[in-house]
Amino acid sequence: MSEANSALERLRAAYADPYAAARAHRASGGKVVGYFLNSVPEELIVAAGCFPVRLRGEHDQQSPLAERYMEEYMDGEVRSIFGALLDERFDFVDLIVIPRNSEVYLQLYYFLLEIPKWEPNVRLPALHLFDLLQTPNSTTLKYVTGRLHKLADRLHELGPSRVTDESLSKAITQVNSKRALLQNAAMLWQSPAPMISGTDALAIISAASFMKHDEFVASLRSLIASPPQSTRDRKPRLMLKGSPQPDARLTALIERVGGAIVAHDHLWGDRTYESPIPERSEPWTALARHYALDIASPREYPQAKADDHFLRLVERAQVEGVIFVHDEWDDTLGWEYPDQKKALDARGIPSLFLKRQPYFTPDETAQTALVQSFVQRVSQR
Amino acid sequence: MNTIATDKMAATISAQAHQKEGQARFRNDIIEGGGDYVIADAVSPHEIFHTLDIPVISLAWYSAVISAKQLSPYYFDLMDRLGYHDGLPRYGSLPFMTTLAGEPERAPYGGLPKPLMILERLRGDFGQKIGEQWARAFGHAPTFLLDSSSSTRLEPNWHDRNQHDWEHLYETHRLDFQVEQLRNLIVTAETLSHRAFDMEAFVRVMHRVNAAGELAARAKAIIGRARPAPIALPEQLTNIMAATWSRGSEWSVDHLRNYCEELEARVAKGVAACANERIRLLWVNNGLWFNTGFYRAFEEKYGAVFVWSMYSNFFSDGYRKYFTDDPLRALAARHISMNEQLHLPGWMADWIIQQARDYQTDAAVMLVPIGDRMASFGTKLCALALEKAGIPTLTLTASMVDARLWDNDAMIRRVEQFLEQRVVPSL
Numbered sequence: 186m187s188e189a190n191s192a193l194e195r196l197r198a199a200y201a202d203p204y205a206a207a208r209a210h211r212a213s214g215g216k217v218v219g220y221f222l223n224s225v226p227e228e229l230i231v232a233a234g235c236f237p238v239r240l241r242g243e244h245d246q247q248s249p250l251a252e253r254y255m256e257e258y259m260d261g262e263v264r265s266i267f268g269a270l271l272d273e274r275f276d277f278v279d280l281i282v283i284p285r286n287s288e289v290y291l292q293l294y295y296f297l298l299e300i301p302k303w304e305p306n307v308r309l310p311a312l313h314l315f316d317l318l319q320t321p322n323s324t325t326l327k328y329v330t331g332r333l334h335k336l337a338d339r340l341h342e343l344g345p346s347r348v349t350d351e352s353l354s355k356a357i358t359q360v361n362s363k364r365a366l367l368q369n370a371a372m373l374w375q376s377p378a379p380m381i382s383g384t385d386a387l388a389i390i391s392a393a394s395f396m397k398h399d400e401f402v403a404s405l406r407s408l409i410a411s412p413p414q415s416t417r418d419r420k421p422r423l424m425l426k427g428s429p430q431p432d433a434r435l436t437a438l439i440e441r442v443g444g445a446i447v448a449h450d451h452l453w454g455d456r457t458y459e460s461p462i463p464e465r466s467e468p469w470t471a472l473a474r475h476y477a478l479d480i481a482s483p484r485e486y487p488q489a490k491a492d493d494h495f496l497r498l499v500e501r502a503q504v505e506g507v508i509f510v511h512d513e514w515d516d517t518l519g520w521e522y523p524d525q526k527k528a529l530d531a532r533g534i535p536s537l538f539l540k541r542q543p544y545f546t547p548d549e550t551a552q553t554a555l556v557q558s559f560v561q562r563v564s565q566r
Numbered sequence: 567m568n569t570i571a572t573d574k575m576a577a578t579i580s581a582q583a584h585q586k587e588g589q590a591r592f593r594n595d596i597i598e599g600g601g602d603y604v605i606a607d608a609v610s611p612h613e614i615f616h617t618l619d620i621p622v623i624s625l626a627w628y629s630a631v632i633s634a635k636q637l638s639p640y641y642f643d644l645m646d647r648l649g650y651h652d653g654l655p656r657y658g659s660l661p662f663m664t665t666l667a668g669e670p671e672r673a674p675y676g677g678l679p680k681p682l683m684i685l686e687r688l689r690g691d692f693g694q695k696i697g698e699q700w701a702r703a704f705g706h707a708p709t710f711l712l713d714s715s716s717s718t719r720l721e722p723n724w725h726d727r728n729q730h731d732w733e734h735l736y737e738t739h740r741l742d743f744q745v746e747q748l749r750n751l752i753v754t755a756e757t758l759s760h761r762a763f764d765m766e767a768f769v770r771v772m773h774r775v776n777a778a779g780e781l782a783a784r785a786k787a788i789i790g791r792a793r794p795a796p797i798a799l800p801e802q803l804t805n806i807m808a809a810t811w812s813r814g815s816e817w818s819v820d821h822l823r824n825y826c827e828e829l830e831a832r833v834a835k836g837v838a839a840c841a842n843e844r845i846r847l848l849w850v851n852n853g854l855w856f857n858t859g860f861y862r863a864f865e866e867k868y869g870a871v872f873v874w875s876m877y878s879n880f881f882s883d884g885y886r887k888y889f890t891d892d893p894l895r896a897l898a899a900r901h902i903s904m905n906e907q908l909h910l911p912g913w914m915a916d917w918i919i920q921q922a923r924d925y926q927t928d929a930a931v932m933l934v935p936i937g938d939r940m941a942s943f944g945t946k947l948c949a950l951a952l953e954k955a956g957i958p959t960l961t962l963t964a965s966m967v968d969a970r971l972w973d974n975d976a977m978i979r980r981v982e983q984f985l986e987q988r989v990v991p992s993l
Binding site for chain 2: 253254256258259285287295302316319483488520521524526538541
């Protein structure tokens with residue numbers, strides 16, 4: 186096996202078994218902190234001497250216990266995560282940090298607070314709400330800085346180390362190095378002749394949140410140093426945009442029918458590594474500014490800022506068509522869609538809207554037919 | 567011997583007249599006169615604008631008016647045509663659609679002109695999206711975002727603690743942040759309106775809200791104790807909501823005092839909304855604004871009377887915040903967790919079970935709104951908690967505002983079956 190293949194296989198393996206490294210860390214006596222979305226500062230977790238791991242839902246795991254308590258109108262992935270917690274499938278974490286910057290995750294936190302009354306035998310991990318607000322003003326930034334200190338205090342209760350300015354600065358540098366590496370790696374899927382698929386791109390971006398830092402960095406450096414050969418097939422270059430894609434089902438479906446996903450614009454996608462945190466600034470302020478103002482988020486404001494990122498990614502990856510996908514119960518992204526479609530229309534870029542897609546049981550036959558027709562349309566241009 | 571209330575209460579007529587006067591003033595001063603006004607979320611600090619003497623149009627109120635005038639299907643069709651998918655929130659989007667439609671003659675009260683500002687409290691993720699586009703549709707109206715910090719813990723029985731012990735209940739770090747946001751809001755409102763905020767006037771407004779809340783509590787006690795109930799739910803809502811929207815005014819205090827006195831007189835005379843009242847029901851969750859007649863559809867056949875909805879006494883239980891030295895902090899405490907008290911599992915059930923006891927109810931009918939999922943969260947746990955407390959509960963899944971999705975006959979059948987199978991046998 187070539188070095189490139191071997192590195193890619195390691196990253197794929199981490200994506201396929203996302204909690205292996207966390208479990209190993211726990212087994213060796215370390216502390217594991219799980220979190221949701223891209224909005225919990227892993228820098229703090231690293232600075233506190235804990236292992237950070239981003240948790241996700243699994244579309245093939247639906248818990249009857251979760252359905253008893255949680256409304257079907259919640260995002261499918263949140264229902265899956267709720268079920269995983271009730272079924273004690275996240276038993277390898279010492280603490281779960283839930284960010285507030287998505288209403289459904291905030292609701293998840295409150296559901297979990299209520300569960301001990303109803304299911305006293307379920308052993309839930311310890312929970313911490315990270316009350317991340319994102320209105321762009323100094324009052325909010327001050328509040329978020331206070332919440333970061335509170336989270337640091339909570340992490341210190343786990344034991345390993347107290348977060349200091351120095352350890353935080355060091356952790357920021359460390360996490361930035363992953364971001365920088367991913368920026369370099371993006372040419373593997375965004376370049377005019379992509380060397381890896383959109384499915385693998387998703388695996389690589391996601392693996393950054395699952396693997397041990399050194400192993401991820403070594404694997405990705407190796408892949409960048411000796412990348413796979415580009416395929417000669419000319420495929421329509423597409424972006425997948427909208428609801429988070431914790432798994433590669435839809436990406437793989439699109440690529441099976443002839444599209445090439447060269448950019449992911451969702452909460453597991455290319456924006457997760459776009460913005461480094463300034464390393465020369467006061468670390469707490471820099472961290473607050475980054476998470477309140479710079480990350481992709483359902484509550485990002487103003488919308489023009491998010492759309493600017495979106496359109497720059499369209500240009501950078503030379504996207505020829507955009508597939509929007511929204512969760513079955515989406516109540517937020519749909520407000521952005523008409524303007525985003527107009528912006529694409531103005532650039533002559535076609536788009537397809539897969540609205541209201543069930544998380545657990547999407548109609549893959551209908552999806553295939555729509556995507557196939559769209560891929561053909563883009564191909565013929 | 568009870569007699570059926572055949573006429574509206576004088577208080578109800580007065581509340582409706584007050585609302586009509588407000589509408590006429592709005593048309594005269596704002597639409598024709600070009601005066602300042604503010605569009606604000608229902609759960610936001612209107613008191614600041616009341617103090618500045620700037621009229622407030624509440625999003626929830628205007629949505630309800632559009633819906634009550636049976637205009638929602640027209641605007642929802644427009645929403646579809648503009649590319650907003652059919653799963654998006656319906657309740658808060660109707661007023662925005664009246665602006666996008668650009669047909670003031672069709673919209674209630676001649677449509678909304680460009681406001682001094684739009685005030686959004688960012689509870690869900692989508693409010694800011696609507697507010698931003700709405701501001702643009704108005705030709706870039708200023709928008710103030712009141713961010714929404716979150717409770718890290720939900721302590722039990724908020725309704726026993728929130729009037730005096732709010733510093734602990736809502737957490738100091740959150741109140742500090744909210745006060746700072748309110749100060750920013752006051753400065754923004756002063757700058758845009760060229761008016762100076764009068765702190766003494768504000769203190770008077772805050773005391774009057776508490777006084778009106780005490781009267782709302784008195785009304786609750788009258789209705790809760792009286793069997794049969796002296797007033798039907800739609801009339802309760804007219805009286806309480808008129809006072810809620812005008813909170814802080816002398817009118818709201820006077821009105822609720824008159825309302826209470828009239829309720830007491832009705833009870834003394836044995837006047838009842840339904841003379842053969844046998845079953846008392848709770849209406850849980852948001853109101854059914856396009857069909858308030860539904861609340862009375864079960865009186866004749868079953869003697870089943872809806873005696874409570876969350877609007878009946880939220881003014882008394884949720885709005886009152888007593889203070890000694892910091893009225894702005896008390897205002898911060900009023901709105902900081904207001905929706906959460908009504909909709910979060912735990913907090914929601916705590917309060918509603920208490921209402922079931924206070925109003926001597928036999929069962930509950932719960933609306934699970936579709937198209938507005940924020941108001942549906944927590945309903946399963948709430949229904950389980952009500953059942954556990956011995957209150958049979960029926961859930962109806964329906965839109966709060968979209969008449970196109972309501973099958974009246976089917977819904978009546980469901981409530982009738984529920985009454986026959988679960989409530990009547992245990993009487």
